[in-house]
Amino acid sequence: ETGVTQSPTHLIKTRGQQVTLRCSSQSGHNTVSWYQQALGQGPQFIFQYYREEENGRGNFPPRFSGLQFPNYSSELNVNALELDDSALYLCASSRDRFYEQYFGPGTRLTVT
């Protein structure tokens, strides 16, 4: 059974650009949640996808959007990147909406 994987591991983008981050959920899991974690802070909930539908959203602007595919993998898209978007982006999958979450290693995004 493979765990949660994320790609890429690191990414450097310029302000104003767009980025897509990817997450493969653990086998048997139908829920994916995305988090943003700034250095030295706790994870901030971006949104959750349950069976391909957005199931909840945190306090993030619309330029943060996502998708979940039929195989339950997921993408996080961020448009019009800002310097403050620099952070570790974590993806977590679970077998249902509020079961324990299994986290991937994260994608470190740097916006310059």
Added chain:
Amino acid sequence: LAKTTQPISMDSYEGQEVNITCSHNNIATNDYITWYQQFPSQGPRFIIQGYKTKVTNEVASLFIPADRKSSTLSLPRVSLSDTAVYYCLVGGMDSNYQLIWGAGTKLIIKP
């Protein structure tokens, strides 16, 4: 939305029992309480989840009083490898599926 409050940091010694308390005064009726552990440069790892009373697994216990306005994570006989940040998470259907994390407690275990 439930918000959580935890101590910023705690110190303890190897072999001791450590209790970390999280306050969540506005917890909704159907919210669950979950604790995670995070090491530097890694994603958080699930420790334990509960709704009320007491839950125990092979690594920790979770105590939740009747009013559910707080919870206590208990780590028995800690070791140096338990040095990490511990997060308290509250969320559920009543919170419109928004998952609220505390700021985390940095636990330092000393020899």
